[in-house]
Amino acid sequence: MTDVVSQLIAAVDPSLGINPWGMLGCALTYAAAMFAAVDGIADHLVRRPKAEDRRAVHALRLKMGAKISGSAIAVLSAAIVLAIDHNWVALVVLSLLFVLIVLWVFYVYREGSRSIAPR
Numbered sequence: 001m002t003d004v005v006s007q008l009i010a011a012v013d014p015s016l017g018i019n020p021w022g023m024l025g026c027a028l029t030y031a032a033a034m035f036a037a038v039d040g041i042a043d044h045l046v047r048r049p050k051a052e053d054r055r056a057v058h059a060l061r062l063k064m065g066a067k068i069s070g071s072a073i074a075v076l077s078a079a080i081v082l083a084i085d086h087n088w089v090a091l092v093v094l095s096l097l098f099v100l101i102v103l104w105v106f107y108v109y110r111e112g113s114r115s116i117a118p119r
Contacts, residue, residue: 018085018087019085026087027094029078030095032074036068037067037068040068043060044060044064045109075098079095
């Protein structure tokens with residue numbers, strides 16, 4: 001295990017100009033943002049209120065919107081930090097993974113929405 005860690009440390013040698021702590025912080029931000037976006041979408045899919053309860057419908061939409069917009073702000077902030085650090089590899093990989101996972105979740109959401117009978 002220590003051999004793998006030492007190889008990882010050697011890969012982000014300070015002479016390359018890559019900030020490994022910034023990269024780690026941004027990766028954690030991307031992960032937290034992804035979890036928040038997925039949670040908001042899942043809440044909306046699982047807890048569909050009845051159309052007659054307009055307050056519950058709007059509250060759930062606000063909750064989902066808050067999680068997704070918070071996720072977007074966090075990802076954009078982390079992307080800016082990675083760009084400032086000139087860490088293009090981490091920026092591209094993390095952004096691509098984030099977009100692919102969110103698209104997959106929207107696909108699952110769409111398929112799940114089709115299978116739910118209207119109340």
